[in-house]
Amino acid sequence: MDLDARRKIMAGPQLRRLRSTLGLSQSAMAAELGISVSYLNLVERNQRPLTAQLLIRLSETYAIDARDFAGSEDGQGAAELEEVLADPLLAPLQVPRSEIRAALDQAPALVAALKRLHAAYAGAAELGSGVAGAQSEAERGGPLPGGADAVERVRTFLQEHDNHFPALEDLAEALSAELGQVEGDLLHALTLRLRARHGIRVQVMAHKDMGVTLRHYDRHRRKLMISELLEPPGRTFQAAYQLGLLEAGGVIGGLLDGSGLTDPQAGKLGRITLANSFAAALMMPYGRFLGAAQELGYDVEMLGSRFGASWEQVAHRLTTLSRPSARGIPFFMVRVDNAGNVSKRFSSGAFPFSRFGGTCPRWNLHDAFRHPGRVLTQLIEMPDGKRWFSIARMVRRIATPWGEPEAAFAVGLGCEERWASHLVYARGLREMRPTGIGVNCRLCERPNCPSRAAPPLLGGLELSEATRGLSPFGR
DSSP, X not given: OOOOTTSOOOOHHHHHHHHHHHTOOHHHHXXXXXXXXXXXXXXXXXXXXXXXXXXXXXXXXXXXOTHHHHTOOOHHHHHHHHHHHTSTTTGGGOOOHHHHHHHHHHOHHHHHHHHHHHHHHHHHHHHHHTOGGGSOHHXXXXXXXXXXXXXXXXXXXXXXXXXXXXXXXXXXXXXHHHHTTSSSOXXXXXHXXXXXXXXXXXXXXXXXXXXXXXXXXXXXXXXXXXXXXXOHHHHHHHHHHHHHHHHSHHHHHHHHHTTOOOSHHHHHHHHHHHHHHHHHHHHSOHHHHHHHHHHTTSOHXXXXXXXXXXXXXXXHHHTTOEETTEEOOOOEEEEEETTOOEEEEEESSOOOOOSSSOOOTTSGGGGGGGSTTOOEEEEEEOTTSOEEEEEEEEEEOBOOOTTSOOXXXXXXXXXXXXXXXXXXXXXXXXXXXXXXXXXXXXXXOOSSOTTOOSOOTTTOOOOOSSOOOSSTTOO
């Protein structure tokens, strides 16, 4: 472990997340590490640094990679806070990055309050403008109140738990082993269990009868109806989701009780999200899936074939492998449509997603629409010099009847460059030249970018009547 003994490692949020993932109280973790509860509390609040000795104990006790703490700057949190401070109302304050990092370290609750206040302000300002309907979500620059706020709260809840819930994982593994004893595929086993244990019949219904509905559970007739538009992995997932609501409902309720998702919309979305997590864990049980991922070099196509899952389902599942005793690569995942709207994003690492707006056009994630069926690879470099390896592929979620527009998405999956050697996709990594990208155009200060679509909020315009550069905004 190569650590600079003179460097102070402030990793309170990471330590809290680890303790939450393990389901430990402060007193229990302190006892296992051989330190006092008061000292652990100070470290978690960033009142004391994480010493090299404590870092070694953490690594040995919980089988974690010490580098995750040694380089633990909260990139995602910094990107979100920079985005808030780039608002025209706040930008003149020119808050330096050193103060942003200090706020993240010393006052995380205050930062969370500021972000929530800004989200409410942005939504109210947009409604008051009278032009919300004339702009895309990416152009509006802020979430709408209500439903969008619920989505952000659930995303924060997932991020706080590293998108990993041990109680759900354990229950899903046990149930998967039980269902594996039934002859036939998983959908058949799920259908039998729903009928035998819960009196629910599963039926795949014609598109003309279901319309735009992909799944519907009729409580009165005890019937789960699944649209024929869903391909086999989707049908299996929906049956597993229904079983999760029934057999993992107690565990899900317990997780939500301590989640802070008190708003009815956020609570319902949280319940749906956790049931979805259970369904994915049931289709791809943790131990077997991680072992297969390591054996196959994280080949998404092969993992999908082995576990009867779609490309997107596998990519999403790879972001959840955060069991302290058996960790996978810390992946991030994002899904966009061909207009650049982000409809899904998850990260078990610290990839700096933008909370508002789209992604960088220089990221070849968007090229996936021009190359259906192909996996595109790219080494990307953020303005701070940090490099990430990413793969991207176009996916289709449902069958499309003739004459209707196809709903296609691009899914990006990636990890820090240091993990890329474990992926089959990175065999030519040494020959790859990194492509400089930004979080998005509004936040990127990279000069002379030919793909820039908007002036940077930090730094402003640099225009000249005499000179025209690569960017029409002078940067």
